[in-house]
Amino acid sequence: MQIRWNFKLKPTKSQKIQMSQWLTTLRKHRNYALRERNIGFDTNNQDIDTSVVYAWGSWCDTESRTEYGSCCPLTCPVIKHGVVPRDLGKALKTSKGVVKWDSASGVQMKVTTQLRHEIPAFGNINSDVLQRNIAKLDAAFTNFWKHGRGYPRYLRALKSFEYKPKQVKIGSIKDSYAIFYLPGIGNVKMHNSRDLKLVKDVRTCTVKTSGGYWFISMLVEISDDLPQEKPVNEVKSVVGIDVGVNKLVAVSDGSFVENVRITTNSRTARRLAIRQRAASRKLKGSKNKAKAFKKITRTKHKLALRREGYNWQAASKIVKTADAIGREDLNIKNMVKRAKPKHDGKGGYKKNGASRKTGLNKVILDCGWGDLFNKIAWLAVKAGKPVIAVNPKHSSQECPQCGHVDKNNRSGEKFLCTNCGHTEHADTKASITIAKRVGLVFPKNKRTLPADCGKVTPVKTSTPKRVESRNHACESPCTQLSLFDLTAYTVVDSRKSKRYGKNS
Numbered sequence: 001m002q003i004r005w006n007f008k009l010k011p012t013k014s015q016k017i018q019m020s021q022w023l024t025t026l027r028k029h030r031n032y033a034l035r036e037r038n039i040g041f042d043t044n045n046q047d048i049d050t051s052v053v054y055a056w057g058s059w060c061d062t063e064s065r066t067e068y069g070s071c072c073p074l075t076c077p078v079i080k081h082g083v084v085p086r087d088l089g090k091a092l093k094t095s096k097g098v099v100k101w102d103s104a105s106g107v108q109m110k111v112t113t114q115l116r117h118e119i120p121a122f123g124n125i126n127s128d129v130l131q132r133n134i135a136k137l138d139a140a141f142t143n144f145w146k147h148g149r150g151y152p153r154y155l156r157a158l159k160s161f162e163y164k165p166k167q168v169k170i171g172s173i174k175d176s177y178a179i180f181y182l183p184g185i186g187n188v189k190m191h192n193s194r195d196l197k198l199v200k201d202v203r204t205c206t207v208k209t210s211g212g213y214w215f216i217s218m219l220v221e222i223s224d225d226l227p228q229e230k231p232v233n234e235v236k237s238v239v240g241i242d243v244g245v246n247k248l249v250a251v252s253d254g255s256f257v258e259n260v261r262i263t264t265n266s267r268t269a270r271r272l273a274i275r276q277r278a279a280s281r282k283l284k285g286s287k288n289k290a291k292a293f294k295k296i297t298r299t300k301h302k303l304a305l306r307r308e309g310y311n312w313q314a315a316s317k318i319v320k321t322a323d324a325i326g327r328e329d330l331n332i333k334n335m336v337k338r339a340k341p342k343h344d345g346k347g348g349y350k351k352n353g354a355s356r357k358t359g360l361n362k363v364i365l366d367c368g369w370g371d372l373f374n375k376i377a378w379l380a381v382k383a384g385k386p387v388i389a390v391n392p393k394h395s396s397q398e399c400p401q402c403g404h405v406d407k408n409n410r411s412g413e414k415f416l417c418t419n420c421g422h423t424e425h426a427d428t429k430a431s432i433t434i435a436k437r438v439g440l441v442f443p444k445n446k447r448t449l450p451a452d453c454g455k456v457t458p459v460k461t462s463t464p465k466r467v468e469s470r471n472h473a474c475e476s477p478c479t480q481l482s483l484f485d486l487t488a489y490t491v492v493d494s495r496k497s498k499r500y501g502k503n504s
């Protein structure tokens with residue numbers, strides 16, 4: 001199976017400098033390529049000083065995001081002149097004996113190859129890394145047209161570069177570290193936190209920087225396979241989870257995962273605010289300003305790590321609880337939208353609780369619910385357990401006993417049904433409701449008769465096992481029950497049977 005592993009790199013000082021220089025050049029390269037496509041789209045190449053004669057095509061509309069087939073210079077599968085290189089020969093490509101205009105990315109990749117001979121900064125970079133840079137820009141355009149993402153932006157800082165499959169090689173493996181060969185950079189030491197001997201094949205690798213540290217994210221092919229998901233009839237228990245702000249998770253077995261508020265607890269929030277303020281007051285462009293901001297990024301990086309670790313622990317605890325996990329299907333993006341302004345009708349605004357909402361949004365984002373759900377999903381897949389997302393509507397207002405839905409059922413952490421008087425911790429109750437909505441019904445283990453029902457319970461009087469009775473006529477396991485046949489069966493008074501058990 002393919003799996004993504006992250007490792008922390010231990011590059012030397014010169015390797016760090018080299019990788020930072022690569023990122024600077026790659027950022028310029030990407031921004032240049034984007035600019036070239038934008039100009040092509042805006043001007044239709046009419047003010048570019050070339051004598052190209054081209055056919056008109058219908059342009060794409062960036063407002064409505066309608067793409068007209070092969071005619072857009074931004075994504076430009078074939079003809080259009082989104083990119084017109086100085087050497088026109090580079091704009092053409094031959095496929096199946098027909099000479100055509102190449103796609104924008106095709107042209108830009110060819111120009112990039114030329115740049116590698118002309119400019120030393122480009123020449124130092126691995127050619128495949130440069131090509132992946134263009135491919136990533138293409139992916140950004142595809143995301144814009146097809147997946148509703150934002151229009152590709154000019155980057156102020158690039159944080160990562162990518163290698164094509166099979167380029168990064170794993171060198172010697174020691175207990176605590178290993179050595180990777182990164183083409184163009186050389187042998188880089190890394191903290192070995194996995195069993196690298198399992199790796200059969202290395203696919204795409206992304207080298208990235210965060211908080212002044214360097215990491216590599218590797219897509220690897222390993223020999224292990226994931227277990228099959230349990231079929232529904234083998235699932236014996238289900239756990240519902242309710243994520244919240246006061247308690248991070250309420251589990252339907254009554255336990256909780258506390259919310260430690262990694263970045264929004266008063267101490268950290270204050271510290272971050274002080275450092276941010278101090279950094280913003282330093283002289284613009286000075287070394288001190290750069291140092292101050294470096295300190296902030298490092299703090300934020302550490303906080304993110306802490307949140308990640310905490311969420312892994314919480315996810316592991318939840319997945320171990322039961323055979324199936326039910327969670328709310330939340331739209332977190334909509335939940336953290338800012339408060340809508342309220343007009344007072346005189347050109348002004350009424351109070352709308354915007355600052356309160358902003359504060360709540362910060363806390364919600366600090367919880368990392370989406371991240372927690374992802375971690376639960378992954379751990380559940382590894383354990384072969386299903387995760388079911390259920391509709392969270394009224395999950396905190398619905399009474400689990402009578403099904404009565406009322407806003408007034410809940411007050412703070414207490415749940416008190418206005419209809420039947422059922423009371424419970426509000427978050428636990430919500431998690432139980434979620435577990436119910438998963439819709440799995442389990443047969444009860446013991447069928448017990450209610451007390452004093454007056455029915456007859458068959459009890460065998462004799463014939464121990466393995467001893468053959470000679471008188472087969474006496475053995476009557478399937479005779480009709482009769483209240484008066486006291487030799488074979490005894491009437492068991494339920495009150496007695498409680499006290500003395502079966503033998504009474």
Ligand SMILES: [Zn+2]
Pocket residue numbers: 399400401402403404417418419420421422
């Ligand atoms: Zn009720």
